Amino acid sequence: MSTEVRELSYSQAIQEAMAIALEADERVVLMGEDIGVYGGAFQVTGDLIERFGPERVMDTPISELGGAGVAVGAAVTGLRPIFEFQFSDFATLAMEQIVNQAAKMRYMLGGAVSVPVVMRFPAGSGTGAAAQHSQSLEAWLGHVPGLKVIQPATPHDAKGMLLAAVADPDPVMIFEHKLLYKMKGPVPEGHYTVPIGKAAIRRSGTDLTIVATSIMVHKALEAAETLAAEGIDVEVVDLRSIRPMDSATIIASVIKTHRLLCVYEGVKTLGIGAEISAMIAESEAFDRLDAPIVRLGGAETPIPYNPELEKAAVPQVPGIVAAARDLVRGVR
Amino acid sequence: MSTEVRELSYSQAIQEAMAIALEADERVVLMGEDIGVYGGAFQVTGDLIERFGPERVMDTPISELGGAGVAVGAAVTGLRPIFEFQFSDFATLAMEQIVNQAAKMRYMLGGAVSVPVVMRFPAGSGTGAAAQHSQSLEAWLGHVPGLKVIQPATPHDAKGMLLAAVADPDPVMIFEHKLLYKMKGPVPEGHYTVPIGKAAIRRSGTDLTIVATSIMVHKALEAAETLAAEGIDVEVVDLRSIRPMDSATIIASVIKTHRLLCVYEGVKTLGIGAEISAMIAESEAFDRLDAPIVRLGGAETPIPYNPELEKAAVPQVPGIVAAARDLVRGVR
Amino acid sequence: MTAPATAPAATDSTNLPFLYRHYPREELLGALRRMHLIRRFEEAAEESYMRGLIHGTMHLSIGQEASAVGICLPLTREDQITSTHRGHGHCIAKGADVSRMFAEFFGKTTGYCGGRGGSMHIADVSTGNLGANGIVGGGIPIAVGAALTAKRLRTGKVAVSFFGDGANNEGAFHEALNMASVWKLPVVFVCENNGYGMSTSTERSTAVPNIADRAAAYAMPGVIVDGNDLSAVAQASHEAVERARRGEGPSLIECKTYRHRGHSKSDRNRYRTKDEIDDWMANRDPIARYEAQLSEFGIAGAAEIEAVRLAVRAEIDAGIEFAKASPAPATADLADYVYTEQQ
Amino acid sequence: MTAPATAPAATDSTNLPFLYRHYPREELLGALRRMHLIRRFEEAAEESYMRGLIHGTMHLSIGQEASAVGICLPLTREDQITSTHRGHGHCIAKGADVSRMFAEFFGKTTGYCGGRGGSMHIADVSTGNLGANGIVGGGIPIAVGAALTAKRLRTGKVAVSFFGDGANNEGAFHEALNMASVWKLPVVFVCENNGYGMSTSTERSTAVPNIADRAAAYAMPGVIVDGNDLSAVAQASHEAVERARRGEGPSLIECKTYRHRGHSKSDRNRYRTKDEIDDWMANRDPIARYEAQLSEFGIAGAAEIEAVRLAVRAEIDAGIEFAKASPAPATADLADYVYTEQQ
Ligand SMILES: Cc1ncc(C[n+]2csc(CCOP(=O)(O)OP(=O)(O)O)c2C)c(N)n1
Ligand SMILES: Cc1ncc(C[n+]2csc(CCOP(=O)(O)OP(=O)(O)O)c2C)c(N)n1
Numbered sequence A, B: 001m002s003t004e005v006r007e008l009s010y011s012q013a014i015q016e017a018m019a020i021a022l023e024a025d026e027r028v029v030l031m032g033e034d035i036g037v038y039g040g041a042f043q044v045t046g047d048l049i050e051r052f053g054p055e056r057v058m059d060t061p062i063s064e065l066g067g068a069g070v071a072v073g074a075a076v077t078g079l080r081p082i083f084e085f086q087f088s089d090f091a092t093l094a095m096e097q098i099v100n101q102a103a104k105m106r107y108m109l110g111g112a113v114s115v116p117v118v119m120r121f122p123a124g125s126g127t128g129a130a131a132q133h134s135q136s137l138e139a140w141l142g143h144v145p146g147l148k149v150i151q152p153a154t155p156h157d158a159k160g161m162l163l164a165a166v167a168d169p170d171p172v173m174i175f176e177h178k179l180l181y182k183m184k185g186p187v188p189e190g191h192y193t194v195p196i197g198k199a200a201i202r203r204s205g206t207d208l209t210i211v212a213t214s215i216m217v218h219k220a221l222e223a224a225e226t227l228a229a230e231g232i233d234v235e236v237v238d239l240r241s242i243r244p245m246d247s248a249t250i251i252a253s254v255i256k257t258h259r260l261l262c263v264y265e266g267v268k269t270l271g272i273g274a275e276i277s278a279m280i281a282e283s284e285a286f287d288r289l290d291a292p293i294v295r296l297g298g299a300e301t302p303i304p305y306n307p308e309l310e311k312a313a314v315p316q317v318p319g320i321v322a323a324a325r326d327l328v329r330g331v332r
Numbered sequence C, D: 001m002t003a004p005a006t007a008p009a010a011t012d013s014t015n016l017p018f019l020y021r022h023y024p025r026e027e028l029l030g031a032l033r034r035m036h037l038i039r040r041f042e043e044a045a046e047e048s049y050m051r052g053l054i055h056g057t058m059h060l061s062i063g064q065e066a067s068a069v070g071i072c073l074p075l076t077r078e079d080q081i082t083s084t085h086r087g088h089g090h091c092i093a094k095g096a097d098v099s100r101m102f103a104e105f106f107g108k109t110t111g112y113c114g115g116r117g118g119s120m121h122i123a124d125v126s127t128g129n130l131g132a133n134g135i136v137g138g139g140i141p142i143a144v145g146a147a148l149t150a151k152r153l154r155t156g157k158v159a160v161s162f163f164g165d166g167a168n169n170e171g172a173f174h175e176a177l178n179m180a181s182v183w184k185l186p187v188v189f190v191c192e193n194n195g196y197g198m199s200t201s202t203e204r205s206t207a208v209p210n211i212a213d214r215a216a217a218y219a220m221p222g223v224i225v226d227g228n229d230l231s232a233v234a235q236a237s238h239e240a241v242e243r244a245r246r247g248e249g250p251s252l253i254e255c256k257t258y259r260h261r262g263h264s265k266s267d268r269n270r271y272r273t274k275d276e277i278d279d280w281m282a283n284r285d286p287i288a289r290y291e292a293q294l295s296e297f298g299i300a301g302a303a304e305i306e307a308v309r310l311a312v313r314a315e316i317d318a319g320i321e322f323a324k325a326s327p328a329p330a331t332a333d334l335a336d337y338v339y340t341e342q343q
């Protein structure tokens, strides 16, 4: 199909998904700080306000807790808000509404309501914005039953998963790595969905499984090319969905390769890789492991401002190559 | 020593620690909602206001974010505040100050300040207070570099670790399980500290290591008695400190027993047990494992109100016994 | 309180307080019934708690019934409220069935929340109650969201958010009231000021003497009413609800009231005097005051009031029986309702 | 702007604005120097950014210098401030050394934060600046905490919290101002109202026309000043700081001002007109206004002002050289400063 080859950036893909949702359903509204005429801090909403007006593309005051709460209340009563945090770090102000209200309301009320809210969290480091604008807090929300938590890694998935999120009756949290916004990739036109809860095998291989999230998928694929040249055949799994997690795909891959490396940007301790590792260590894949499970995660530090330190604080391609090589060659 | 046999409840032990700290250092102040004449929602501050007055034992308005921020600002400028969240669930309102400010301020300022604040979080289920008053969110804070995060399981440790926390120049977060408050145990008189960052072996054994946190330590010890009667010899490790985590003690135990079961009340996915499991799976203990690493954590649900459901939502002794038995007997 | 033997005719209705001018007799008696139902419901819940039929904790609104009932009087069933930890009264005032409330407190499947929520999450979405809330101030932004839906989808609904004096110091209060005002949303903020947030008096917690003094900071009307005077509350609510329905934006109503009981089941009552409590109970009880007015204005005499009391008592007893007889959820169903079943 | 050839003698000093009555000539020139230093620092930082010497983003306060300098005039070195993402001016006004600020922006070990913080966390604790803040409103409760320390330890210090108009809609603002008032703490809240929170005008974000209108909700004085008039700002600050030092509690000062540049390096300036910007730049520039006053009141003529400018330029150039020559941190030191070294 000719439409398959069209390329969009990750942010354009999200914008297109939002436009489709706004067009299709008058209940959909966008909310967030400076998403109107400014177009969003990362220009993801762009000019949508011109097409849909300020009643559908709502600038909120700088009130993350209240704004998230308004989105939750609106979702419970009939709207389908897509709420943008300007940076995921500011969600620290709104955890109450996300975790105590959105995630639990259906349960606490015995099924009497659903909370179809979508929240978008621009996340991650690499922009030189230092410790309070660079965090990767997806593990927190992944720990919370009642939420669905996703991390699309490609423009294709960003669009399809956002459209799946809008259609989902439950609260869906989308972590978008800021460095992906400009990345281009093929994006089909029109409406389509990519299911929440399914991982994707981005490269198949036999020697080692790398499960990576978000931007780390691309770094892992780059590392896999280097490793291929050394004769190491890596399978790269794009996790895509943290809650629910597609254990079956990961287990099957590890049963095939006998080795697992988890690569993620969030702080290593208690990050996504901890869960993947633990899930495998209690699964039927455990007996098939030929090597320890290794995690490459963010450093145990806040994200520093200095660009060299900043790079050193999260996994990079050479580190992935080295860790994979050691794992396959049996170096401890 | 005769003082060693004196028994106090967990909450009395904390209160005694606070009294010692208030007595010893005029910079120490207590802050929190209803910690004055009310004595705290769980009567932990009790009558301290009568001894130290309302300037040292400060009732705050119901303003968790602002209150935590005031404590952080006070700590940076010379006080040593001990801030009580009435329930740990309300910390969702204050994550901004805890995570963006307290945890990162020293780093962001290149070491120019320290933030000697102590925060106390009454946590956990079992009181029939339902989903918004029963969470175990310690994994969130354990994921945050710059914080120290502890979970004392006994009155002795509650006092000694709180005194260590007050002396610590960095922010220390203390998770106290509400069901422990009434539990009694030996508590030495006077000032002593229990170091932050050290696990404790509560029972030594050869067949299986159970690493448990907080109230689960006691359930694990109870399970160990049952298992002993069946000829299964369990080693019980009380984690005590989440960040920093005492990997060495856990690794040594697993190298000895070849099997690991993690028991914790927080939601299983991305909870404390995920980190313990993953840490072992990438350690030198990996090759010594004779069985998969099993986690018993909280259910993937909010905490329900109904008491039977509430019990079913977190690990209980029979479940621990069964999981341990299966692990040792090799049942999958 | 004794009513005159024969109720005097309300000759000049223009001199009567708002309530009596505005509502027909059966609605006035309905309001009386709901006030008694709240009172008796909470007394019965307290007894059940003492007898071990209910676990956890609960926050009783005994003494605050006029506020819940008066505010809800001008609301339709479609209008929506968000409530608080002290939310039994709001739930009943909005029209919930006490049987299903008891069932919830008893942790049964027939409860409004299937036994998952309990007292602190009591709700009846079918009568517009989006739920009590365990988080002080947590419901305020949610009500603003409900008002946003009403405005965007032009449903004509009004949202009402109940909260306490303590809640007014939460950031959520500030952020929500500001947004509601900037967006001119159809929402009414109702502060039930019972003088204390748990043990902390408003004087020790709040920089201004009245919560309504803060309305000006959000450019909305702020009115203070005697929260134990049903008519005064109903009038303030009527005006605020009409304003909201006309599209003129939010209002803040402060109902000055008092809780007779402790904050929750664990209160040693150290922060207020017995005299203060006794005074409110003896001289400002909202039900006694309303009954006196009903008599005075010739709407209901002692016999009719007694009939309401008896009917309420029967309704409560039947509710408890229903709750007792209902099944508890199976532990196998623990994970129900975490997510919406998808097709 | 041209100064009169001979500066007229300030004959009747009682008719002069506050600033000129209150501060000796060298302090007035010091204030001029600091305003120029801020302006030139930010221009140079902008140039360095364009030339790739600085990465990340930055928020320039060009046009707001009178607010930073005027507020800090009555403060001692020991008094403490918390600042914002737009914090370079506050840092310089409080006494920081521009060399170490540039070094920080260049990510060097000699920077105030050892290269870990950058523009958004610029701080100089030694001169009482507890730091810029990447979180809008994040510094407000921290300043209240500093004031609590001052009160409890009786240090006599005053805390000042700078924040923007956008920040006033954060819950942190509400909670912090309320606590400061209830506890009568020595803190001054300074809202630098430049008309916009990023792209959102105060009119679209804030229910009241002036931020100071909210002071009443916290029972504290709220004053509005022309934030581009150094004397007016200094006077308001003087009064609030003295009040705080006397133990009478907090105040809120709203400085009406304007930023000449975009919000940050990524601003397309779609939300305000070129006319509006030009008007503020041409007619209300705080430095030009101050220089005109200095001339008018005979404090400094064109030559003296030019000397200040030149000295500032040299200081900036030297600062950049220092920063360039300084070493970058080693990646091996990534984890320094996460925790305090323990004995
Ligand atoms: C965010 C939050 N903080 C604290 C509490 C604990 N708490 C429950 S009710 C209450 C007092 C609330 O006071 P008020 O708003 O005046 O309501 P009232 O209880 O008087 O009806 C407190 C502190 C809570 N549930 N949520
Ligand atoms: C909690 C939080 N929300 C949003 C942002 C993003 N942000 C940075 S500055 C800014 C505008 C702040 O406006 P104002 O307080 O008026 O300060 P100004 O930029 O005008 O100086 C926004 C929205 C942030 N840094 N922190």
Ligand SMILES: [Mg+2]
Pocket: C164, C165, C166, C192, C193, C194, C195, C196, C197, C198
């Ligand atoms: Mg109250």
Ligand SMILES: [Mg+2]
Pocket: D164, D165, D166, D192, D193, D194, D195, D196, D197, D198
């Ligand atoms: Mg501004």
